[in-house]
Amino acid sequence: MTCSLTSRRAVCDKVGMSSPTVSQDDRDLAQYAALLDRPVRAKVNEFQRGERLRHVIFSGQFSPPLLESLAETADMIRLLSKSRQGQDFLINLLPHKRAMLYFTQPSTRTFLSFMSACQILGITCNEVRDPSTSSETKGETRFDSIRMFSSYFDLIIMRSPIARLAESCAYLMNQVERSGQRAVPIVNAGSGADEHPTQALLDIYTLQRTFNFENPQNAQHSRLDELRKSQGYVDLTKGLSGKTYGFCGDIGRGRTVRSLAMLLAQIPNVQLVFVAPQLPKLMMRDDLRERLRDRGVTFYEVDSFEAEVDGQPVIERIDALYMTRVQKEHDTPADTASYAGIDFTRYCLSPELVKRMRSYAPILHPFPRDQHFGEIPPEIDADPRAMYFRQARNGMWIRAALLAHIFDADNQIQREFRHEFHERHRYVE
Numbered sequence: 439m440t441c442s443l444t445s446r447r448a449v450c451d452k453v454g455m456s457s458p459t460v461s462q463d464d465r466d467l468a469q470y471a472a473l474l475d476r477p478v479r480a481k482v483n484e485f486q487r488g489e490r491l492r493h494v495i496f497s498g499q500f501s502p503p504l505l506e507s508l509a510e511t512a513d514m515i516r517l518l519s520k521s522r523q524g525q526d527f528l529i530n531l532l533p534h535k536r537a538m539l540y541f542t543q544p545s546t547r548t549f550l551s552f553m554s555a556c557q558i559l560g561i562t563c564n565e566v567r568d569p570s571t572s573s574e575t576k577g578e579t580r581f582d583s584i585r586m587f588s589s590y591f592d593l594i595i596m597r598s599p600i601a602r603l604a605e606s607c608a609y610l611m612n613q614v615e616r617s618g619q620r621a622v623p624i625v626n627a628g629s630g631a632d633e634h635p636t637q638a639l640l641d642i643y644t645l646q647r648t649f650n651f652e653n654p655q656n657a658q659h660s661r662l663d664e665l666r667k668s669q670g671y672v673d674l675t676k677g678l679s680g681k682t683y684g685f686c687g688d689i690g691r692g693r694t695v696r697s698l699a700m701l702l703a704q705i706p707n708v709q710l711v712f713v714a715p716q717l718p719k720l721m722m723r724d725d726l727r728e729r730l731r732d733r734g735v736t737f738y739e740v741d742s743f744e745a746e747v748d749g750q751p752v753i754e755r756i757d758a759l760y761m762t763r764v765q766k767e768h769d770t771p772a773d774t775a776s777y778a779g780i781d782f783t784r785y786c787l788s789p790e791l792v793k794r795m796r797s798y799a800p801i802l803h804p805f806p807r808d809q810h811f812g813e814i815p816p817e818i819d820a821d822p823r824a825m826y827f828r829q830a831r832n833g834m835w836i837r838a839a840l841l842a843h844i845f846d847a848d849n850q851i852q853r854e855f856r857h858e859f860h861e862r863h864r865y866v867e
């Protein structure tokens with residue numbers, strides 16, 4: 439593809455790069471502009487290999503059956519991990535695989551949970567977290583870095599502040615593979631303000647587990663029956679469908695909100711409610727709005743928990759609440775000026791608000807939460823609906839399930855699980 443300087447700049451703007459000078463890094467991204475600029479549904483086949491995901495770039499790649507299958511594998515991994523024998527089985531599954539964690543944007547949970555997931559399955563990890571420690575400081579391009587990582591590793595898990603860099607690297611790997619050279623899967627661990635698909639995966643897994651209404655203390659006693667009969671939630675059903683999901687905070691810049699909203703859009707009969715200050719930077723972006731409309735999803739954009747949906751205040755109506763941090767690190771002076779007069783405490787939870795929520799409604803947050811902004815004060819942590827620490831731990835199990843899926847090890851896990859928890863126990867009985 440040939441491209442004038444002006445059009446490259448336009449392309450660079452489009453892919454989230456604002457630098458006035460056009461570097462080789464910019465040109466590398468620009469060469470995939472035509473591929474990047476397509477609807478997700480036109481791209482997904484390129485990120486598959488047969489029935490399996492090859493590259494993980496968008497949450498839209500996780501179909502409902504795949505979500506079910508990954509959740510099942512994650513449940514099996516967590517149960518197998520409870521015994522030494524199960525841990526030994528898991529750690530011997532993929533010791534021949536190596537993963538590069540290429541994280542050039544800060545991360546605690548995603549980095550550590552992917553690293554732990556690799557360790558559970560015996561995958562060896564290495565990392566580049568600071569480009570100033572890599573040869574990028576000597577002028578090496580990101581694409582050359584990726585080619586080098588693919589020479590030494592079997593998988594690249596990457597986080598970047600640059601929107602769509604992970605997607606471009608997936609195209610690079612496909613191109614390299616077509617030319618008969620070594621290429622490896624790319625997993626997007628967060629790309630600019632664009633997508634964070636594996637966060638959406640762990641969010642959905644957390645919601646799936648919550649809305650199973652299983653009672654860990656007493657498997658015979660259905661929580662769902664109790665909620666229907668004793669607490670008056672007569673229409674409550676098991677599973678993700680038929681629910682109203684609330685999102686609150688920085689809807690515009692929150693890539694986790696975008697990824698989760700697109701995943702929930704695949705579930706029948708859901709409503710989404712977005713609670714954000716009425717400022718363009720913080721409200722839903724047009725592309726997400728259009729994608730939700732295209733999918734026929736019912737959604738509401740409101741500026742307060744007190745706004746009414748279906749005749750009830752949002753805080754009382756929602757079946758689950760997804761809180762987010764206002765990402766002030768991205769603010770320009772003009773943004774800061776536009777905040778004058780906005781009461782941001784309206785976008786923070788309080789024990790009083792939590793009391794008004796449905797008794798089963800989980801509170802999620804991708805974390806980190808902001809101690810200065812206080813969107814979830816620590817007093818709420820002890821509430822049984824506060825799901826965020828369990829949500830973060832779920833990330834380790836579901837990411838292990840995803841790695842097992844990519845490397846075709848999930849069937850072995852299922853066989854071992856059946857052997858361990860069904861056949862063996864039936865024999866003992």
Ligand code: CP
Pocket residue numbers: 544545546547548549628637804805806
């Ligand atoms: N939720 C999330 O992505 O957290 P980290 O930025 O700590 O990885």
